[in-house]
Amino acid sequence: xxxxxxxxxxxxxxxxxxxxxxxxxxxGAIVNGLEVLEDExxxxxxxxxxxxxxxxxxQASARLQFARLAFGAAGSAGASIDLGDxxxxxxxxxxxxxxxxxxxxxxxxxxxxxxxxxxxxxxxATHAVPRGGSIAVRIAGGxxxxxxxxxxxxxxxxxxxxxxxxxxxxxEAGSVDAHAIQPFYAxxxxxxxxxxxxxxxxxxxxxxxxxxxxx
Numbered sequence: 001x002x003x004x005x006x007x008x009x010x011x012x013x014x015x016x017x018x019x020x021x022x023x024x025x026x027x028g029a030i031v032n033g034l035e036v037l038e039d040e041x042x043x044x045x046x047x048x049x050x051x052x053x054x055x056x057x058x059q060a061s062a063r064l065q066f067a068r069l070a071f072g073a074a075g076s077a078g079a080s081i082d083l084g085d086x087x088x089x090x091x092x093x094x095x096x097x098x099x100x101x102x103x104x105x106x107x108x109x110x111x112x113x114x115x116x117x118x119x120x121x122x123x124x125a126t127h128a129v130p131r132g133g134s135i136a137v138r139i140a141g142g143x144x145x146x147x148x149x150x151x152x153x154x155x156x157x158x159x160x161x162x163x164x165x166x167x168x169x170x171x172e173a174g175s176v177d178a179h180a181i182q183p184f185y186a187x188x189x190x191x192x193x194x195x196x197x198x199x200x201x202x203x204x205x206x207x208x209x210x211x212x213x214x215x
Contacts, residue, residue, distance in 0.1 A: 003169035017178035019067045029056035055096060062092035070119035080109040090122055098132030105139025110146055113193035118148050120186035121208050124163060128206040129154035148210040157204040167197060
């Protein structure tokens with residue numbers, strides 16, 4: 001199967017749709033909380049609304065900060081991104097989530113596309129544990145030749161459907177939509193970063209490995 005090539009406008013539109021999908025839920029919850037504040041005088045309901053607004057605002061902010069690094073041009077003034085920044089936005093994403101994140105890696109500068117790949121692989125790993133669990137991120141190999149190993153563990157863990165074909169640029173349906181654009185984009189970033197990505201499963205643990213591609 002020939003690799004699918006997306007027009008730059010289509011790619012931009014699909015990625016925008018994906019980001020909007022990720023933030024519309026917490027933003028909608030903020031709106032709901034504000035409506036309760038406008039209509040309710042009871043102290044307990046107002047406190048409930050304020051708590052909903054606080055949590056949803058934190059969630060929306062965390063998702064936007066993550067998207068800025070994973071999909072956007074964050075740090076575009078330079079060619080590298082601090083892994084400490086990547087860890088911070090990743091932890092923010094999981095702060096109030098059903099998935100626990102652990103991170104094992106030195107705070108070093110890595111080429112931008114390699115950091116974007118790592119964050120996109122974390123997103124893919126969340127789909128490997130749809131009922132929750134844990135994701136362990138390990139970075140080895142140093143700045144010159146980094147390797148990423150992500151282990152997603154939880155009940156009914158699975159390699160996300162069609163992810164390998166999407167990352168190879170060969171979607172089964174011959175096209176991609178806003179739901180499938182993220183792993184497709186992750187594959188584009190992996191090729192730009194000259195990294196090879198593989199998936200394996202052992203019981204209720206899915207492992208995603210990314211290492212320098214053979215030349």
